[in-house]
Amino acid sequence: MKKILFIIITIVSVFGNASAYQVLSTKEFGKDDAKNQNVVVKCTTDTGKLSEETCSLRRYAKCTSKDDKKVCNSWQPWRDLRDTTTTYSDWKSAASGCCKKKGLR
Numbered sequence: 228m229k230k231i232l233f234i235i236i237t238i239v240s241v242f243g244n245a246s247a248y249q250v251l252s253t254k255e256f257g258k259d260d261a262k263n264q265n266v267v268v269k270c271t272t273d274t275g276k277l278s279e280e281t282c283s284l285r286r287y288a289k290c291t292s293k294d295d296k297k298v299c300n301s302w303q304p305w306r307d308l309r310d311t312t313t314t315y316s317d318w319k320s321a322a323s324g325c326c327k328k329k330g331l332r
Contacts, residue, residue, distance in 0.1 A: 247271045247332045248322050251281065262299045263287045266318045270326035282325035283308040284318050 248268040255264050266284045271277055285308055290299040304314035305321040310328065315321035326332055 247275065248282070248326055249277060257288075257290070258297070260290055261287060262290050262297075264318075266322070268322045268326070270329060270331035272331055278329075278331050280326070280329050280331055282322055282329075284315075284321045284325065286318075 248270050251267045251269055253264070253266050255262065257263055264286050268282050268284070269277055270280045270282065284305050286303050286305045288299040288302045290297050292298070304316065305318050306314055307321060307325040307328075310325075313324060315324060323332075
């Protein structure tokens with residue numbers, strides 16, 4: 228299934244000016260008062276081939292306990308871990324921005 232999805236993304240990137248990347252991992256860490264989400268993507272070249280370049284993306288949230296449930300809110304914007312100065316509203320735009328900074332998709 229992952230290969231089929233990657234092929235579709237690659238075809239779209241070759242025929243359009245769309246960003247294309249392959250998700251390598253997604254993880255969520257944390258407990259008690261903080262939580263973070265991590266996404267690692269592999270970028271593609273202009274010709275649609277998979278590059279060895281990766282982007283590591285992360286966002287944090289503050290958590291509180293309410294009625295024996297952990298409620299996490301106040302999610303911070305997504306950031307590229309190699310360049311934390313730029314923030315993104317979602318991980319897909321963060322992946323696209325990171326890959327573009329590297330001259331990739």
